[in-house]
Amino acid sequence: MIPSLLDVRHCSVMDARGQALIHDVSLSVRESECIGIIGESGSGKTMTARALLGLLSEDLKLQAEAMILGGQDLLTLSPKARRQVISSTIGFVPQNTVAYLHPLIRIRNQITDGYLAQGLGTPKEALVKAEQLLASVGIQDPQRVLNNYPGELSGGMRQRVNIAMALMCDPQLILADEPTTALDPIVQKQVTELFFQLHQTRHVALLMISHNLNLLRKYCDRIVVMYAGQIVEAGPTAEVYDYPQHPYTQALISVIPQLDQDPNLPLAEIPGFVPEKDRDRTSCLFADRCRLCTPECRQPLTIQEETAHFVRCRNAEGV
Amino acid sequence: MFRLISKRLFSALAVMFVVSLITFMVLKWIPGDPAQLILGTEATPESLEALRTSMGLNLPWTAQYARWLGNLLQGDWGTSYLFGENVRTLILQRLPVTFSLTLFSMILAVCFSAGLGIVSALFQGSWIDRLSRSLMQLGAAIPAFWLGMIFMILFAAQLHWFPVTGYTPPAEGISAYLHSLALPSIILAIGESGVLIRLFRSSMLSALNQDFMQSAQIKGLPRTTAILKYALRSAMIAPITVIGSQTAKLFGGTVIIETIFALPGIGRLLLTSVEQRDIQLLQGIVLFITLMVVLFNFITDMLVIAANPLIRMESGGNEV
Numbered sequence: 001m002i003p004s005l006l007d008v009r010h011c012s013v014m015d016a017r018g019q020a021l022i023h024d025v026s027l028s029v030r031e032s033e034c035i036g037i038i039g040e041s042g043s044g045k046t047m048t049a050r051a052l053l054g055l056l057s058e059d060l061k062l063q064a065e066a067m068i069l070g071g072q073d074l075l076t077l078s079p080k081a082r083r084q085v086i087s088s089t090i091g092f093v094p095q096n097t098v099a100y101l102h103p104l105i106r107i108r109n110q111i112t113d114g115y116l117a118q119g120l121g122t123p124k125e126a127l128v129k130a131e132q133l134l135a136s137v138g139i140q141d142p143q144r145v146l147n148n149y150p151g152e153l154s155g156g157m158r159q160r161v162n163i164a165m166a167l168m169c170d171p172q173l174i175l176a177d178e179p180t181t182a183l184d185p186i187v188q189k190q191v192t193e194l195f196f197q198l199h200q201t202r203h204v205a206l207l208m209i210s211h212n213l214n215l216l217r218k219y220c221d222r223i224v225v226m227y228a229g230q231i232v233e234a235g236p237t238a239e240v241y242d243y244p245q246h247p248y249t250q251a252l253i254s255v256i257p258q259l260d261q262d263p264n265l266p267l268a269e270i271p272g273f274v275p276e277k278d279r280d281r282t283s284c285l286f287a288d289r290c291r292l293c294t295p296e297c298r299q300p301l302t303i304q305e306e307t308a309h310f311v312r313c314r315n316a317e318g319v
Numbered sequence: 320m321f322r323l324i325s326k327r328l329f330s331a332l333a334v335m336f337v338v339s340l341i342t343f344m345v346l347k348w349i350p351g352d353p354a355q356l357i358l359g360t361e362a363t364p365e366s367l368e369a370l371r372t373s374m375g376l377n378l379p380w381t382a383q384y385a386r387w388l389g390n391l392l393q394g395d396w397g398t399s400y401l402f403g404e405n406v407r408t409l410i411l412q413r414l415p416v417t418f419s420l421t422l423f424s425m426i427l428a429v430c431f432s433a434g435l436g437i438v439s440a441l442f443q444g445s446w447i448d449r450l451s452r453s454l455m456q457l458g459a460a461i462p463a464f465w466l467g468m469i470f471m472i473l474f475a476a477q478l479h480w481f482p483v484t485g486y487t488p489p490a491e492g493i494s495a496y497l498h499s500l501a502l503p504s505i506i507l508a509i510g511e512s513g514v515l516i517r518l519f520r521s522s523m524l525s526a527l528n529q530d531f532m533q534s535a536q537i538k539g540l541p542r543t544t545a546i547l548k549y550a551l552r553s554a555m556i557a558p559i560t561v562i563g564s565q566t567a568k569l570f571g572g573t574v575i576i577e578t579i580f581a582l583p584g585i586g587r588l589l590l591t592s593v594e595q596r597d598i599q600l601l602q603g604i605v606l607f608i609t610l611m612v613v614l615f616n617f618i619t620d621m622l623v624i625a626a627n628p629l630i631r632m633e634s635g636g637n638e639v
Contacts, residue, residue: 053533053537054536055533055536055537083536083539084539086537086539087536087537087538087539088539090537092537094530094533094534098530099529099530099531100530100531100533100534101531101534102531102534102549102552102553103531103553103628103629104552104553104556104626104627104628104629105548105549105552110531110534113535113538113540113544113548114537114538114539114540117538117539117540117541117544118539149628149629149632151628151629151632152632165534165538168538169538169539
């Protein structure tokens with residue numbers, strides 16, 4: 001059994017009024033594993049990532065049984081020690097590529113400063129490493145890019161710089177939050193492939209948040225499906241994709257347009273909206289939109305945990 | 320880059336030219352005959368005519384303007400009717416007072432506002448934030464002349480910390496020089512601080528909310544480094560522009576404070592020239608103040624360009 005690099009147990013985030021934003025999220029990533037989190041907008045994917053990174057805004061409240069990262073429980077550490085563990089273990093690649101790099105600072109001065117702050121080497125070593133990493137993420141002219149300001153680079157280039165920056169401190173886990181959303185399709189494909197290539201050559205674990213199921217299916221070992229702030233299904237990619245148990249997952253897969261489908265037919269959709277309220281209730285959150293909903297679905301749900309294929313639905317087979 | 324600077328330089332010159340033209344024409348049109356003013360009501364028509372001819376007052380206005388501008392460019396700013404001295408000499412004599420006053424009050428205002436504004440942004444909602452917001456309101460609401468008199472009574476007349484009025488040049492002792500300018504500088508600084516505190520606070524707040532602050536945290540930078548290197552770097556751009564225009568404004572706008580504290584600066588000279596209809600002097604001062612405003616705005620532009628690589632890129636990005 002490969003040890004867990006990241007183990008989040010029963011994590012919830014509440015806003016100032018006590019309204020749950022994500023509820024009872026449990027997630028574990030083993031070393032050099034690749035995990036995909038998928039869900040609609042507002043399903044709590046990004047909130048989960050922010051909770052992990054310690055980036056929740058101050059009016060939000062985090063509650064969890066444990067958040068173990070690299071063998072240490074983040075919840076028991078001081079804020080400073082927590083930031084240190086996070087920054088030395090996780091490399092983060094954000095969704096927004098415009099303001100994540102400081103627009104007024106040259107790349108060379110912001111790609112190296114984390115490395116230097118963590119005391120990993122001299123400024124010279126940092127620059128050499130930055131140059132190598134920039135080359136390894138497919139930048140033709142690292143010397144020039146180091147001297148550029150972010151505004152002088154294209155979106156794809158900036159995202160490559162972000163990826164190189166995330167790798168500067170040799171993280172054991174890369175957390176990427178919809179890293180290709182702001183890019184055009186060709187660059188999207190290049191950047192996505194770069195991620196999985198890095199994952200394979202560097203044996204670094206990858207936690208990829210996306211709303212593109214096809215992309216996750218191609219590369220990830222396991223897939224986690226989130227809905228309205230809860231995990232509704234999680235399991236090995238092949239099982240989740242080929243034998244989805246939760247009606248929501250089934251619906252997600254069924255709405256993916258197929259290349260050979262009749263162009264005159266309307267695109268499939270899931271009717272209704274993601275609920276914003278009562279995300280911490282114990283009955284099924286998807287019931288209102290579910291085509292298989294029965295009166296029992298309105299009752300509190302008991303879920304079996306610690307299974308390889310987790311499903312939050314009473315009608316699922318084998319649960 | 321070079322194109323941008325020369326563009327700004329050209330527009331500065333254009334402003335100077337237009338202002339000189341307007342000043343000249345306005346002063347030409349206001350009633351009153353300079354020759355009569357100089358010679359008095361007892362003068363004979365012949366002597367008046369002779370003076371007008373020697374001053375060029377009987378030439379068409381275009382010729383007069385060209386002559387004035389030509390002299391100006393050669394360094395001859397004309398002669399003050401009132402003082403009987405070269406206008407340039409008069410201005411340069413009073414320049415140190417106004418210059419020191421502007422400099423000290425801007426240094427005070429910037430240090431005070433930057434400190435208070437940044438700290439209130441970092442501790443948003445704390446007592447210091449509320450205090451600075453109250454000070455902002457007060458600074459903007461209290462008229463300088465009133466505050467000037469209160470300070471004069473309190474700190475000069477009663478506590479004797481500073482002289483009541485007057486100016487001591489630095490040659491007669493640095494300490495006395497600083498003391499003579501302290502009260503007026505503080506009062507001018509308070510007047511400018513209101514806007515600056517608000518600006519420092521809001522631009523710092525917006526910088527702290529930018530994604531690059533998260534980037535800094537995830538990279539493991541200590542909070543202080545993140546604030547100093549990342550947040551301050553973007554928070555200072557907006558204040559630079561305002562500080563520049565405030566400095567320019569103070570150069571021509573210290574009339575009231577100079578009068579209250581009896582400081583022999585350019586503001587007082589301006590007031591005298593207006594009261595006495597000393598047209599040559601007035602023209603010279605207006606043009607000088609314009610020159611200073613244009614100069615400070617130009618310097619500000621250059622500083623903003625230096626501080627903001629984005630502007631450098633927008634203008635002719637081929638050298639990057």
